[in-house]
Ligand SMILES: Cc1cc2nc3c(=O)[nH]c(=O)nc-3n(C[C@H](O)[C@H](O)[C@H](O)COP(=O)(O)O)c2cc1C
């Protein structure tokens with residue numbers, strides 16, 4: 001048995017919802033029962049990355065990963081792995097290619113191809129203990145800034161590192177800090193944008209849950225650079241664990257002298273509060289976010305003035321995203337040159353992606369900027385589920401676009417993706433296979449934007465509704481060829497005339513799908529067919545007489561009672577009465593029912 005083993009149990013939201021918390025209690029009991037308390041410690045961590053395979057558990061120092069662990073597995077893990085050093089094979093991850101179990105983290109392709117800077121503590125430390133953060137160099141960046149650097153030096157360092165905002169637009173962080181620093185005022189604010197409204201995104205939540213001190217330290221360094229003495233983390237109320245861990249971390253940082261007045265005897269003061277937002281997508285837009293903190297309705301306003309000049313309560317304010325703030329301590333501690341070695345010429349560092357959809361390994365992934373989509377989806381993500389064909393990747397959430405197979409070798413960086421009609425956005429990556437209909441997808445995202453529009457300006461309020469109606473018509477087989485031109489013109493107008501990023505980017509999924517998957521729109525309109533067999537109005541079900549064994553199971557289960565036949569005559573579907581539910585296909589054991 002190895003000395004000083006640590007059992008890291010993921011207690012992030014994903015694993016907690018699949019039953020991780022009782023496992024920690026059972027483990028503690030079992031370790032006590034076996035008299036191992038002196039040599040084995042149990043740590044509840046933030047997300048370890050492999051959320052879909054949760055609850056996950058890592059044994060250190062050997063870096064053994066067990067997936068889909070249950071309370072019943074605990075005694076076996078302790079008896080076999082901890083006490084005898086033998087792996088519990090059935091709980092190891094199965095490599096999709098070799099179909100063999102893989103035990104150590106470094107041998108698992110999902111982890112081996114990643115480079116973790118922001119996530120380096122996530123899933124490794126106890127986010128509720130400041131000592132876990134400080135023993136891994138935590139607050140060293142702040143100490144260095146306060147002891148050795150002037151605010152201008154700090155801004156220069158962040159500029160040299162080439163860090164660009166991770167909240168979507170990719171604006172250079174150092175430049176933004178410089179604007180705020182240059183605005184004279186004796187009161188300035190710092191805000192962390194933890195609204196994270198994109199469907200499918202959970203990067204920011206995971207950083208806050210798993211490593212809250214890194215965000216606080218980043219904000220402290222930013223506040224020192226800009227000259228702010230007060231800050232807010234604006235976090236959606238739907239993230240209770242992130243809010244809880246932040247609250248604990250703020251209290252601990254205050255007690256340790258990192259937050260409050262005269263921080264580390266430097267004369268620098270900074271106070272931090274958490275503000276729970278109600279979870280409206282538009283409240284992630286910076287001017288709407290500030291209105292929300294001020295107690296007003298979360299609606300964007302025209303810029304200028306930019307927040308750097310007139311922000312929260314009219315004071316100069318700097319807003320950055322969670323991941324942006326979390327990068328800062330690493331840059332200060334290791335230097336701009338170290339940071340700038342990762343990434344591409346114009347997009348430095350790493351980016352976290354939430355990899356979801358029809359991919360084998362879903363979870364949280366951090367890669368250097370410039371990694372290709374193919375590497376992320378096929379090497380790290382291990383390819384498409386059930387051996388199906390890849391169709392598209394939606395990148396950047398409702399503000400992004402869908403890219404087809406021939407774009408998979410594109411490097412993931414701000415400029416390359418924007419040129420391709422998508423965007424890095426906040427980092428949602430949704431993988432779609434051959435069973436996804438691109439008209440349906442465009443409709444889904446426009447529906448989201450339409451519902452989330454604050455309604456302040458007409459192009460966004462009315463235009464998105466109109467786009468939704470047209471897409472709905474096409475999905476129902478009622479579209480006309482000229483609808484595609486109307487859709488395109490409408491999309492371009494909404495983009496150009498909307499006030500905020502929601503309206504300006506809402507048409508992106510439509511424009512990208514029209515550009516890369518126009519043939520699917522045309523099939524719906526001209527042939528009244530949905531090539532992916534998704535749009536129910538366009539499907540037709542038929543029974544192949546040759547294959548039909550006349551068992552009657554389809555007719556028995558058809559909810560519309562529209563299948564007739566008996567042992568002597570053949571079975572037939574009355575198309576006009578069919579509600580296209582697909583039950584007959586599911587029930588037929590002989591493959592006699594087909595869908596077209
Ligand atoms: C509709 C809309 C929603 C947004 N939601 C978020 C969000 O959830 N988190 C975020 O960091 N930025 C979001 N942004 C971008 C912010 O307005 C802002 O640009 C960002 O917080 C700046 O931080 P950064 O420079 O670190 O990227 C959103 C923008 C728009 C238009």
Ligand code: SF4
Nearest residue numbers: 454456457460500503
């Ligand atoms: S673009 Fe849409 S969300 Fe933004 S201000 Fe206008 S109506 Fe509101």
Ligand code: SF4
Nearest residue numbers: 558578579581582584
């Ligand atoms: S698709 Fe549904 S409604 Fe139509 S024939 Fe089959 S079972 Fe009946």
Ligand code: SF4
Nearest residue numbers: 548549551552554588
């Ligand atoms: S379930 Fe299949 S085999 Fe049986 S009656 Fe229906 S179509 Fe024929």
Ligand code: FES
Nearest residue numbers: 012014015047051
């Ligand atoms: S929440 Fe447990 S691995 Fe992500």
